[in-house]
Amino acid sequence: MFRTFTAASVAALFALPALACDGFEVHEAYARTSTAMSQTGAAFMVIQNHGDTDCHITGVRSDIAARTELHTHSEDAQGVMRMIHVEEGFALPADSELVLERGGNHVMFMGLNQTLAQGDVVEVTFIFADDTEATVDVTVDLERQPGAHGHSHGHSHSN
Numbered sequence: 467m468f469r470t471f472t473a474a475s476v477a478a479l480f481a482l483p484a485l486a487c488d489g490f491e492v493h494e495a496y497a498r499t500s501t502a503m504s505q506t507g508a509a510f511m512v513i514q515n516h517g518d519t520d521c522h523i524t525g526v527r528s529d530i531a532a533r534t535e536l537h538t539h540s541e542d543a544q545g546v547m548r549m550i551h552v553e554e555g556f557a558l559p560a561d562s563e564l565v566l567e568r569g570g571n572h573v574m575f576m577g578l579n580q581t582l583a584q585g586d587v588v589e590v591t592f593i594f595a596d597d598t599e600a601t602v603d604v605t606v607d608l609e610r611q612p613g614a615h616g617h618s619h620g621h622s623h624s625n
Contacts, residue, residue, distance in 0.1 A: 487517060487521030487523075487558065487594055487598075488517045488519070489514070489515045489516035489517025489518070489519075489560070489561075490513070490514070490515060490517070490521060491513070491514045491515075491516060492511050492512070492513055492514075492602045493512045493514065494510075494511055495509065495510070495511035495590075495602060495603075495605065496509070496510055496605055496610055497575070497582060497588055497607070498510075498582070498606065498607060498608050499578070499582050499608070502581060503581075505576070505577060506576050506577075506578065507530075507531070507574075507575040507578055508537075508568075508572045508573060508575065509572065509573035509575070509588075509590055509604050510566045510567050510568060510572055510573075511565075511573075511604070512563055512564075512565050512566075513556075513558060513563060513564045513566065513592075514562075514563040514564075515558045515560055515561065516561065517560055517561075519560055520557065520559045521558040521559075521594060521595075522555055522556070522557055522558065522595040523556045523557075523558060523592050523594060524554075524555040524593055524594060524595050525555060525593040526573050526590060526591065526592055527590075527591050527593070528573075528575060528590045528591065529579075529588075530578060530579060530582070530588045531575035531576055531577050531578050531579060533575075533576040533577055534573065534574065534575055534576070534590070535551045535573075536551070536552045536556060536571070536572075536573060537551055537552060537571070537572055537573070537574040538550060538552050538570060538572070539569055539570060547569070549574070552571070555595075568612045569612070573590060582606045583608075584609065585605065585606060586605070586606040587603050588603070588604050588606065589601050589602070589604075590603075590604050
């Protein structure tokens with residue numbers, strides 16, 4: 467019986483899908499809204515891929531909002547910055563990082579179903595191209611100023 471259980475356990479392990487981005491790590495994650503009554507919010511962070519294979523983040527979700535999307539800012543012909551949904555997601559090549567920051571790439575929460583208060587922790591789930599997922603905890607920090615993080619910009623970033 468022990469051998470049967472061991473063989474079945476090993477078979478089950480091989481049947482599980484591999485994590486799409488085995489080097490996926492998130493650092494310095496925080497979320498915020500512009501006012502206490504805002505119906506939208508955003509999350510910012512540094513995403514790293516320490517793995518040997520390229521990853522592709524195709525989507526994101528969170529229970530705190532009716533819709534959660536990957537967004538970026540783009541300047542139109544008149545010089546006006548507009549926020550846009552990045553439907554194709556974000557590439558995260560092997561041994562690289564992607565900075566999600568104000569005025570650039572970020573996670574957007576639309577139709578918040580709760581107030582985000584200083585110190586709250588929300589779950590954000592990243593969805594990869596092969597439908598595997600990684601969930602991270604993001605702390606609400608309504609006091610953080612743009613650029614106020616420990617991240618060094620002395621190297622290149624992925625887009």
